Amino acid sequence: MEIINFENDVELLSKDELGAALNLDKKEIRKNKKSVLVTMFLSKHSDEVSKRKMYKNYSSRFALHPTKVQELFNITSTERKRWTGERKLKVDHYDSFQKWGKTIEYPMYDAFELSKLSQETIELWREEHKTKVRENRKKASKKSVETMRKNQDIRREFYDSEWKKLLRQWFKTNSELGATFQLSFWTMWLSRWAKEFQSKACRARTKGNEYNQKKEQFYQLKNDALALLVLSPYTKLSFYCPPSPHKIFDLQFCSNHYELWCSLREFEYIPKWEFFEDYKNVISNCNDCTFSQVDHYYSLYYLSVESGEFPEFDFSFHTPYPIGEVFFPPKDTLNSVLHEEQEGMFRFGRTLFDDEKIIFTEKEVLKHFNEARQKYLLYFPTS
Ligand SMILES: [Zn+2]
Structure with missing residues (x-):
């Protein structure tokens, strides 16, 4: 392993540079061949100090x-x-x-x-690095154990103390209310986990299927719970129908209505759907225009759980009509709500915050949800 070779490296200096180092004037430099100057330089400047000086002065060249x-x-x-x-x-x-x-x-x-x-120094650096990596790994795993313990404490604090206090408070007032609130509480967390899996599935590159399955599982449990909650006197089910509740697709205008659309567009651009909305009655009654429709695709069931005794607790759940019509009573038997009537109604479900994931883990939520469901069925048996 030869990194520098003084005798060869000196050849990289120019005649002027060699001459200057040898204190020669221009005339003397011109008179001599480069090989002569190199030989002179080597005989005069081969000690360690001169070598170092040359490498330092012309370092970029080497x-x-x-x-x-x-x-x-x-x-x-x-x-x-x-x-x-x-x-x-x-x-x-x-x-x-x-x-x-x-x-x-x-x-x-x-x-x-x-x-x-030297190669020994390199080996030493390698060892130092390995030791450092090992130590960092140890530190990281120690830290993660600490975090796990801390989180366990936070969980224990909630389930052993706060949660029990809540239950006692609810059931002491009225056991039907207790069972209703207990199930509502865990259905809310279930619903947040469902949303969480839904948003994870959208972002996932590889585990999309797994998240979608979880999402389906959690939404299924949520719907089962809503079908039960509707039996409680503390819940209120209403129906919300937006201004254009139906889903329309495969829309084809007949030639007459197509021409009408075209003639209107001579004045300003009108999107197809806007034209359809404006002339809905005419087009719906036209025998030659065609479209398919899913009724109340955009309508919602709105289930709220509340009691005057605990104004700080109110739970609310939305269910799209096509999903809810399977297990909820027919929409015509329900109160309709208008958008303006209840501001709180449009607080749609959300995903979980990071600190909530510490207490409301997927496992704890499922466990407590099942407990709540069992308890609820004691008060509101389905058969
Ligand atoms: Zn038509």
């Missing part, structure tokens, strides 16, 4: 390219970058090149300084 450094010391580019960052490999200067319109800089290494490095 600087080593990154790939060369990797080859010489048999190190990876990751190792080279790490030890460059730690200033263990001395950089002489930075060069750059253009790539895809960007200027990329790379270090050129000081050959003289690197020539003093």
Whole structure:
């Protein structure tokens, strides 16, 4: 492994540079061949101090390219970058090149300084790094154990104390109310987990199927619970029908109505759906216009749970009509609500916050939901 070779390297100096080092004037420099000047230089400046001086003065000329450094010391580019960052490999200067319109800089290494490095030193650095990685790993795993313990404490605090206090408070007032609130409470967390899995499924690159299955499972449990909750005197079920509740698709105008649309568009652009909305009655009654429709696709069932005794608790759940019509009473038997009537109604379900995930883990939610469901069935048996 030869990084520098003084006798060869001296050849890289120009005649003027050699002459200047030898204190020759211009005439003497011109008179002599370069090989002569090199020989003179070598005989006069071969001691360690002069060598160092030459490498220092012309360091950029001898600087080593990154790939060369990797080859010489048999190190990876990751190792080279790490030890460059730690200033263990001395950089002489930075060069750059253009790539895809960007200027990329790379270090050129000081050959003289690197020539003093031994393979043993490199091995020592490697060992040091391994030890550091091991220690960091230990620290990280210790920290994660601590976090787990801390989270366990937070969970225990909630389930052993706060949650029991809530239950006692509810059931002491009235056991039907207690059972209703208990089930509503866990249905709310179930619904948040369903939303969580839904949003995870949308973002997932590989586990999309798994999340979708979880989402389905949680929504199914939620719907089962809503079908039960409707039996309680503390719940109120209403129906919300938006201004255009039906889903229309495969819309085809007959030639007459198509022409009407065209003639209206001579004045301003009218989207197809807007034209349909404006002329809905005419088009619906036209024998030649065709479209398919899912009734009340955009309508909602709205289930709210509340009691005057606990105004701080109110639970509310939305269910799209096509899903709810399977297990809820017919919409015509229900109160209709208008958008303006209840502001709170449009607080739609949300995903979970990070700190909520500590207490309301998927496992705890399922466990407590099942308990709540069992308890509820004691008060509101279905058969
Ligand atoms: Zn028509």
